[in-house]
Amino acid sequence: MSVANQEIQGVLENYKSAVFEKDVEKYVSLYASDFHIYDCWDDWECVDRSQWTESTKEWFHGLHEEGVLLKVEFHDVAAEENLSLAFIRCNVTFAAYNQSGEKLRQVTNRFTFGLRKENETWTISHQHSSLPINGETGKGIFNRK
Numbered sequence: 001m002s003v004a005n006q007e008i009q010g011v012l013e014n015y016k017s018a019v020f021e022k023d024v025e026k027y028v029s030l031y032a033s034d035f036h037i038y039d040c041w042d043d044w045e046c047v048d049r050s051q052w053t054e055s056t057k058e059w060f061h062g063l064h065e066e067g068v069l070l071k072v073e074f075h076d077v078a079a080e081e082n083l084s085l086a087f088i089r090c091n092v093t094f095a096a097y098n099q100s101g102e103k104l105r106q107v108t109n110r111f112t113f114g115l116r117k118e119n120e121t122w123t124i125s126h127q128h129s130s131l132p133i134n135g136e137t138g139k140g141i142f143n144r145k
Contacts, residue, residue, distance in 0.1 A: 008088065019094075020070060020072070024057050031124045032118055033123075035125050035127070036126050038128040038130075067099055068096045068097065070094055074090045074091070075108075077090040081115070083117070085116055088111075088115065092108065094108075109129045113126070
């Protein structure tokens, strides 16, 4: 693995740990100064750091109130990069556990990340999450086959 790939893997590891720790500052710091997010939950898109920070606070607060530990796993990760830009596509599983370690639920989303170097650090400048839609029901498919 090249240094750039190790650094990119570090972004994914920091994403996982920020979510597990419910660390809003750590999570939001992963994003570039001028990011663009297409999310499949609630808001269609987000380009405003204060809005993203508030959404993250609400998400993590909800997890805290529920007493849930959220573990993130990345699957089928494919990355390409040059000196200043990187592209990652993957499936991301969010699994919720109670304090006893019992799995309560999980969902898997498809993610695409566009990363850019800012101050010699990889940051997420674009994020797109999606779910396939069942053609018969019109409902999102939340788990991989």
